[in-house]
Amino acid sequence: MNPLTRNMWRDIQKSKGRFIAIILIIMLGVLIFVGVKAAGPSLNDSLNKTVNNKNLSDIQVVSSTGFDQSDLELARKVPGAQVEATKLKYVIGGKDKVAIALYGYNPNSKQNRLIMRSGRLPHNNNEIVLDSRAKTKYGYKLGQQFKFDKDSEMNNRSYKIVGFADSPQYIDNQSRGSTNIADGQVQLFAYIPEAELGLTVGTVLNLHFNSLKKMNTFSDDYKNAVAKKLKLLKHEFRNRASQRTNEVASDALTSLDQQQFLLDKQRSIDVQATNQQQIQLNSARIKILKQAKTTYTWQTREDLAGFSAYGESSDRIAAIANVFPVFFFLIAALITFTTITRMVEEARSEIGTFKALGYTKWEISKNYYYYAISAGVIGAVIGAIIGNETLPRIVLALYKQYITMDWVVGLQWNTILIALFFSLLATLGAAIIVIRKELVEGPAALMRPKSPKSAKKILLERIKPLWNHFSFNRKVSYRNLFRFKSRMFMTIIGIAGGTALILTGFGIQNSIGASGDRQYSEIFDYQAVVKLNDDGSFTKVKNVLKQDKKYRSSTPINSTTAKVMASGKQVNDVNVYTPDSVKDFDKFVHLGTNLDKHSVILSKKTAQLLNVKSGDNIHVNLTGGKKVTLKVGAISENFIGHFLYLSPSLYQQKFDKQVDPNTLLVHLKEQTNKQRKTLANNLLKSGSVMGTSYTHDVLSTVSKMSSSLKPIVLIFILLSGVLSFVVLYNLTNINVSERIRELSTIKVLGFYNNEVTMYIVRENIILTIVGIIVGYGVGNLLTAYILNQAATEQVIFPLTISWLGYLVATLLMIIFTAIVMLVTHKKLQHIDMIGALKSNE
Incomplete structure (x- = not known):
């Protein structure tokens, strides 16, 4: 191992804290960036897999008079259409007398296949498969009897429960749609053999297109393709409603026509009696035509209960992912850039020594590049793996409480590569910029420490009545604050960023709940x-x-x-x-x-x-x-x-x-x-x-939407807090290492340990207060921007951040400052004053 490489490993060992801090900052930034960006695609991919596996219909048509074979043949004229007719009726049943969407089970059906959770599909006429919600919400068990209301007009009223299932038609476990019976809300769906329903024809026409399977069901491309198919279907059915009405009414009207013929014969005998019968016949004719009138309800997947809400929720997470993690990552990258810059600047004398010994610029530079690349790659890889594999699964686990779906969590390579690029930009980029700047100077200049900045009067000094009342220590702290402006701004940015991120986490949840x-x-x-x-x-x-x-x-x-x-x-x-x-x-x-x-x-x-x-x-x-x-x-x-x-x-x-x-x-x-x-x-x-x-019910839906974000928000808050702590600790360490000679000097002059600590910490306290206040403003702006991006066509989220958000953000920053203060105090007690004050000449 050559001296340069050996020196690099010694530097890492001597400053393990700084190396680990760089890895941690990069890791946190990449973790939240990749993890949150992967959550939206994972939600979409998971639902896509579920609806594709179960062949969810792309289009459904509901008819008031049902569909016969002619209707199926018309629908098959739409290119690529797989057509099935399903029997469906709404009935009242169960011990709670609730509205039920009752389907006829056909073992040959290929669309809208059930997702069995326990038990099996019905084999016999007296068997029923119930919505899994019947088990979790109403307490039904396998083997029990399920009874329907006597007005249900079915072959039997009581059926044996042989299975519990979910359906791709009802992806939202909290919603089953509406009806005009019971309390108006469908509570369960159920399947019995279709012959048991007492219906002669199917009432729902299902159309599925294999050509659309590869498309994201929430994408504009899919929606546009379905709209074209629906337009073709409506064109085929343009004259069908009136034909179907005549078909359904024909038998009843034939009977009335016979009565009319007889009535016309009797009219000459008793005009008054026949006029009264004529009125009755006309009324019966109008009633039959009204009952037989065929109307169609055209539906796509967007019209299914909970489907659009799921898509909007996925879009909302994607909108958050486009802002929150990016801001988080920028803070991490900025602090990393500063840390690497300071590290290289501290190594001036070593760089000068190697340069004097005849090493080339590349030989000197590459070890610092390796250091930066190592920290950046290790942090990025760990962050990407943890982020991609944990956050999407947490989101999916949360949604699985409400949504029926299979999990799909794929590696988001584009996002990972972007994160790796910016990680190296923050680490390697900083090293390249500073090394090139330092190597311009000659060996003699590099082996000398940089001349300290000349003292300048600050604004407070010009306000004599106020300045004269400050103690010496306070005067020194205020001078140092404004003397090293880059350090001041970096600390404020770090604190403000952490505060803003925590506030934003609370703000997203509060604002979504506030809409309702x-x-x-x-x-x-x-x-x-x-x-x-x-x-x-x-x-x-x-x-x-x-x-x-x-x-x-x-x-x-x-x-x-x-x-x-x-x-x-x-x-x-x-x-x-x-x-x-x-x-x-x-x-x-x-x-x-x-x-x-x-x-x-x-x-x-x-x-x-x-x-x-x-x-x-x-x-x-x-x-x-x-x-x-x-x-x-x-x-x-x-x-x-x-x-x-x-x-x-x-x-x-x-x-x-x-x-x-x-x-x-x-x-x-x-x-x-x-x-x-x-x-x-x-x-x-x-x-x-x-x-x-x-x-x-609307408020419950909004509350559910808000509650579903709680774990995500908690993750945001925790990671933002960790980032803030690491940033504050790192910047304080840089501050101490840069001013080690200064601190040793005041210690030699007789300052007590507490006074030496306060010499540094007083600046941290001031900067923390300023950072928190700035963070309040940035947090509101960031939340407002995210809410604007997350708003849907139907919903506006009013900017709302509870007092708890401000309290938690403030307390966390105060706690982090206090912890860093204690660590710094211990460190300053063991300063090697003689070593620090040795001359470099």
């Missing part, structure tokens, strides 16, 4: 929305509500949806609210301004997407209505969904008709889950209600 809390406290002041049928009676609904002890008040509105367009942009599914009474409406929805006769109020996110402001015009196309142009009078604060509000007079003026209320906004006292289900069930039984939705 603020929507349903500051803006929406109601607890339930009751949607009436087309022929629903408000009187019946009010009577049901008044019988409930928790009912307080309600107001009727017309609620519909619309497409809103402006500036060449369009937002679909905008909720249009027109109150029956503007005065009462203000008690339920707080818009911050009153509805007037000339303009509408538009929600904030909708206005942002359309790029409109107060005074601009928008084009509104109501569902099933005409297209009108409206003026935006105000933009209202809103966090979830798209809303447009207009007064009854403006509605009448623009749409040429009176407001026809179809929805009730309801004030309720606090309810239990059982009370909510009972009220929703009673409202459905009235025959006037299509469904009831509770704000409690």
Whole structure:
């Protein structure tokens, strides 16, 4: 081993703390960068594997009159379509009388295959496979009997439970969709042999395309490809609805036609009697046509319960990954760069000695390069392995509580290579810059220590009344702070960065939870929305509500949806609210301004997407209505969904008709889950209600979304805290090593150990306080930026950081400073004053 290499190994042994610190900083930076960046792809890849393995349908069509063989043949005309018809009906069953999506099991079916969790698939007519949620939430066990309500119109009512399963159609274990029975919410799905359902034809048409399997199900390419397939399918079915209606009605209409023929014969005998029978026949004919009318509901994977929410959640993590770990990594790289720079500068005399002995610049440089490369590569490799293999699995484990999926965690090579590049840029880059700068000087100059910076007056010295009241030690500390500006800024950046990262961790979770809390406290002041049928009676609904002890008040509105367009942009599914009474409406929805006769109020996110402001015009196309142009009078604060509000007079003026209320906004006292289900069930039984939705359910969903981030946030906070501690410790070590002669001097002059420690620590305390304050500002800015990136088309996350976030960030920085202070104190007690003060001449 040549002297240069031997010297490098001695340097590593003498300063193991610094070498390990560089590795740790790089490792933490790479760990969070690679780990968080890998979480989003792992979520998408895992769900893609699950839906591909189980052949989840790309398109589903639901028909009010079912599908026969002709329908299947039409669907097969779409290129590449694999077509299956499934029998599905919604029934009430179980000991809790809940709504169930009941499917007919066909062993030959290749699409939407079940994921068995225990037991087996049904083999006999009296067997049933239940949703795994039936086991975890309702306590059902294998071998028990599951009974359906007598109104279910099935061959049998009781079935033996032979298995529990998950379904790729219900990836979110918290949501099973809605229906018009029980309390309006589907609680479970189940499968029995399809012959048992009592249905003659399939009610759902499933289409799957093998050509789309390789695409990411959440990608724009996949969505565009499915949209093209759906357009072709709709084209094939353009005339099918009327044909199917006639087919279904034909038998019943044939019987009526025979009655009509007989009636026409009798008309000449008794005109009055035949007229009454004619009225009855006409009524029967209208009823049959209405019942037989075929309507189609077109669905893609985005319409499945929880599917879009999962995609948005994955996008949200990806948005966080594009900002948080990058900032984290930049802090780590900056501190590493500083550490390597200081290390090389400390070795001036050694570099000068080797240069005087005749070693070339490359021979001297390469050992420092090896040192830097070793630290950078070791830190990057360890960080990449730990980050890629742990953080995504933690996220997946968390999501598996709510989502049905297989795990896929692949190595994110692009991210790892980027992290390695920046790690070497921070370590090797620093070494190259400083070495080249140092080697320009001659051996004699290098073997002498650098001349200390000349003292200059600082601003505080010019304020005489204040300066004169400071002690000597304080004056020295303040002078040193401003004398070594690079050290001051690096410490502030390190502390501010750590504080900001911890605050951001809290801010992400707080802000996501705040979207629902603020929507349903500051803006929406109601607890339930009751949607009436087309022929629903408000009187019946009010009577049901008044019988409930928790009912307080309600107001009727017309609620519909619309497409809103402006500036060449369009937002679909905008909720249009027109109150029956503007005065009462203000008690339920707080818009911050009153509805007037000339303009509408538009929600904030909708206005942002359309790029409109107060005074601009928008084009509104109501569902099933005409297209009108409206003026935006105000933009209202809103966090979830798209809303447009207009007064009854403006509605009448623009749409040429009176407001026809179809929805009730309801004030309720606090309810239990059982009370909510009972009220929703009673409202459905009235025959006037299509469904009831509770704000409690929306808040629960948002709360779940916020809670799901807790482990991720905790990881952010812990790693940010570790990074802050390592940074502070490292910078303090650099500070002490750079000023060892200065500290030895004041120790020789008679300063006590505590005074020598405070000589350094006082600066740390001041810089920590400044860093924490700066970190508050940076944390808010960073959180706001991440929330802006994480916002979806439907949701805005208001910047919210709880006092706990500020408290934890502040306390951690104070604790880290105190620990570093103690370590520094011990170190300064054992300074070799004579060795440090020896002349270099």
